[in-house]
Amino acid sequence: MASDQDQFRLVSPAINQEGKLPRKYTDEGQGAKRKLSPPLEWYNVPEGTRSLALVVEDVDAPDPSGPIVPWTCWVAINIPPTLKGLPEGFSGKEEEVGGDYASIKEGNNDHKVPGWRGPKLPSHGHRFLFRLFALDDELNVGNKVCGLLIVEMD
Numbered sequence: 674m675a676s677d678q679d680q681f682r683l684v685s686p687a688i689n690q691e692g693k694l695p696r697k698y699t700d701e702g703q704g705a706k707r708k709l710s711p712p713l714e715w716y717n718v719p720e721g722t723r724s725l726a727l728v729v730e731d732v733d734a735p736d737p738s739g740p741i742v743p744w745t746c747w748v749a750i751n752i753p754p755t756l757k758g759l760p761e762g763f764s765g766k767e768e769e770v771g772g773d774y775a776s777i778k779e780g781n782n783d784h785k786v787p788g789w790r791g792p793k794l795p796s797h798g799h800r801f802l803f804r805l806f807a808l809d810d811e812l813n814v815g816n817k818v819c820g821l822l823i824v825e826m827d
Contacts, residue, residue, distance in 0.1 A: 710764035710789035748780030764789035
């Protein structure tokens with residue numbers, strides 16, 4: 674059996690041991706230190722992976738007209754498996770950063786805009802689910818990623 678160190682995993686050096694998302698990654702940060710996308714790192718990408726897809730959700734987002742439903746904060750697709758992570762503040766700068774990052778496409782979040790949208794927390798204690806998917810092909814979605822449906826298979 675593989676140890677945790679050998680498994681495909683996603684981490685953020687910016688998120689502390691208690692799992693708290695610092696304010697600068699939310700809508701509550703100050704000035705330039707506001708709405709930054711958090712730095713992410715991943716390890717042990719499975720063999721045969723042709724691209725990666727990232728989905729980040731606030732799983733405790735309240736909907737005033739209904740039950741608590743996940744709120745999508747960030748969707749990014751066609752991340753080259755050769756990359757080892759995304760730097761802090763990367764969202765919206767794919768072409769500026771260039772290189773392997775230029776092929777990444779960011780989809781619309783639940784604010785209906787592309788890229789990371791730091792949450793505005795109506796209350797504290799929200800949980801964020803960061804999921805990275807290893808795909809066996811790149812996703813062909815044209816110039817705009819409007820949404821992403823990922824089916825998890827056993």
